[in-house]
Amino acid sequence: MTKEIETKELKQSIKEFYANAFSFSSPNNSEYTRIDTPFYDRHKNQVILYTKRVGDSYILTDGGYVLDDIESNDFYLKETKNRQLLESQLNIYSISVNFENNELYIKSRNLDDLGMKLNLLLQAVLFVNCMHLNR
Template identity: 45%
Template sequence: MLTIPQLKKSVEDFYRESINWSPIQKGITRIDTPFLDRHNDAIILYAINQPNGLIRLTDGGYIFDDLESDGIYLSRSKHRMKILKEQLNGYSVKLDNENHELFIITSLNDYPVKQNLLIQAMLFTNDMFMLSNKKISSIFISEVANFFESKNIRVTDGPNIIGRSGMIHHYDFSIPGIREIPEKLIRTMNSANNEYYAKSIAMDKRQTQDVRPNTDFYTIINDEDSIDDNIINLFNSEGIIPVPFSKRNDYVEQLAK
């Protein structure tokens, strides 16, 4: 039986061994995290001191800059910006309209939880819009929502689950269970080859399953490009059901239970 001190020590060890804090200038700290982006580079955050003992955690505009380097200019589309802000709300993350930073304001007590939410939001946003210009006419998460609606599948949007370590893990959709029918927690994955986002989904599932034992986990994958076999193997090994979007109708009965 795990004890509370053991759980606390696990979180403390993770932060001590995997996250590096370094001062940049007075009141600003750079935070190198163990989470990797699609370039296999560490996700970097910045903590900026605010009045009244608050902290502004920000990506420094990295996500927008990275997408623009691939020719994806989110700010030029009101539709894309609207969807982005709606999704960021689920992570309690805001967007600075002027410098395009993803940020979150937190107290010192809430700092670990809010940092985790910002990292999740960064990984999600990068995957959500990692499209070529030819594919930018639609947003994948909207297509998934439309599919659920068209099949009368009773989903709710964006639940946040407190995992075993006390961190909050965001899911895109939830389908409630009843009696012997398990709850279903669903993530979406826009890029079929984004191995690092897949690993993030798997990590969230591990943290969630102990506190939601009667739950099935799904990831719906945009398979316009072929899905990396390593990602399918990862999800299968972690007990996550991968659903290629092209085969979504094969899963309607399973999801609609």
Template identity: 45%
Template sequence: MSSISELRKTVEVFYKQNITLSAIQAGVTRIDTPFLDRHSDAIVLYAVTEGNNRIKLTDYGYVLDDLESDGVYLARSKKRLSVLKEQLNAFSVKINIENNELFIETSIEEYPIKQNLLIQAMLFTNDMFMLSNKRITSLFINEVATFFESHNIRVTNGPNIIGPSGMIHHYDFSIPGIRDIPEKLIKTMNTSSNEYYAKSITMDTIQTKETRPNTSFYAIINDEEPIDSTILNLFGSENIIAIPFSKRSDYVKQLAK
């Protein structure tokens, strides 16, 4: 068992690693981030200067191309594409279906905030749509939403919370609090071994706690495969309540309260 201080240090080091910028041609800058994808490769963005103080931040199609290499073609399913667009909209991120590009437009002044939103959207898409063949007709975030609806849990979708650094942190669901009952902010994880996404969730939580102290944090995890103990320890270190989806019924009273 890792200590809380060790786990927190690991997340903070991960989050604070330098982002490297390098010019690759006129008007195009490559941005190497410390965030890793499912292959343990660094997530790379590109900043394309568009004039009038405007910049397009783009993944140049990497995330969706990578999913397609595993047989997951989001654009071929109206349902999945609709869910993807809805979720990307919560991050203010757009999609170009012609070339699979995820992108966000920004000014120079808002560049750090918009870069963070694009990274969050890429991590979310990488995790949420990494589907096995047996789950290709179902999307985990939809299953979670159906669970809330079937138990009349008063959930709202997709709040964005501004942290102390001015960065925006997106949550998949929220349940409002009242008086001595805290607000509940909820993230979902489709891949139970995705340590890098878990670290991103944890850092979002650390940042949000500073501005929303009367809040409880939850991570609902697809546990078709066993949940990595490192992830459970990491969430536990920041009092993030990890809910295995197979045991969701055990948490209905807690969430509905």
């Protein structure tokens, strides 16, 4: 088997995985679309994100789940020295945080960059989960 064929097969395999690994639904006919991902948090629960269209752009969010979950174990990132680490890491991923509702979110200009923004939010969610484990 040549390297070119292996590369094509690898690319196809990964493409099929991502096509089948994510599921999308509209909970209670809301304005949000629920995105069930193939990734798991520290509780071995599937990471679930949400998106909604705002004009020509989109907002992707965790709905406040990650920070709420960590705070339920008395680990308050917004009130500790870890806040600087959190904010600097979220900045690397271009993720914003609303500390009033604990929501991690990112804006996507259009559908073309929505996949990349989803990936950035997933990385941030997984990082924040690891912050709790390493305290």
